[in-house]
Amino acid sequence: MAKDKQAGAPTLIRDEPVKRIVTTTLVQPKSVPTRSSVVEPFRRDTAAALPFGRQNYILMLIGIGVILAGFFIMSLDKEEFGFGFLGLTLGPIVVMGGFVLEFFAILARPKVA
Template sequence: MAKDKSYSSATLTRDEPAKKTATVTAPPTPKATTTRPSSTVSESNGSAALPFGRRNYQLMLAGIGVILAGFFIMSLDKEEFGFGFLGLTLGPLVVMSGFVLEFFAILARPNKG
């Protein structure tokens, strides 16, 4: 019992061109013009301004130093598995204060000048 494989008559052959359907296009919409503030380019010399000021970068470096100092303090703990005061209390507080300093350094307004 061989079944006859019949194809639907809707299939196209190479000789039959595809039927074109009408497409409806929307009318073009006017583009809204937006202006960007020119805060990234200095008008005096045309160079790009840095996103942070000198004070921001100094605070970021100080924050990195405080974080590293906190990890160093945690490594000084002589108790087993670091369960002493330095490893569980003082070191993590110093590291968290370093991250707070980093957060402040990023959000502080840059100096003008």
């Protein structure tokens, strides 16, 4: 046991109370910025208000209309199971054109006025 203790090392006995050093520091209050009496009107940045411009939304609505028109054209086919020209050729081409228009409407850069 004598080897475990180092010479001159402080030892703590359980009956001895632990001394805690409490330091207090005075905190200086920070200056609070004051608001001016003139209130500026709140302006929203129009570019951040909507993710797309007016032209984008118009193209999206046109694209949805073209897609719906393509499905309507496919439904007009009188052949059995829709195997005629309208159901197999014209309708799907119109629907794909509508999806291409939607893709373009999403990726088109909005015009900043």
